[in-house]
Amino acid sequence: MASDQHIWQIWAYNLHRWGLAEWVANLLEAAGPLTLIAAQVVYMVQPLANRAVPGGHLQALAELLEDTKTTHSFTAFLREGDPQ
Numbered sequence: 001m002a003s004d005q006h007i008w009q010i011w012a013y014n015l016h017r018w019g020l021a022e023w024v025a026n027l028l029e030a031a032g033p034l035t036l037i038a039a040q041v042v043y044m045v046q047p048l049a050n051r052a053v054p055g056g057h058l059q060a061l062a063e064l065l066e067d068t069k070t071t072h073s074f075t076a077f078l079r080e081g082d083p084q
Contacts, residue, residue: 004060011057012078025078028071039065 015021028035042062049058064070 004056004063007057007060008074008077015078021078025075028075035065035068035071039063 012021015024031038039062042058042065046058046062064074
């Protein structure tokens with residue numbers, strides 16, 4: 001998380017602002033091994049979507065989905081509360 005902490009903070013802020021934080025946390029937990037497939041999809045669309053998504057966000061998302069421990073860490077981070 002250390003290298004992507006600033007990206008996680010942006011995501012958490014926006015998800016809380018939009019009222020989607022708990023929903024995304026539940027989705028990540030329920031997806032289980034499907035997150036590995038989702039990570040591969042992110043890697044595949046990355047060259048096309050890099051212009052629409054801020055730098056590094058797609059790579060951070062793919063890495064988050066790829067590693068189960070990181071996914072659980074982000075889920076816990078989302079549930080810590082509304083970031084400032």
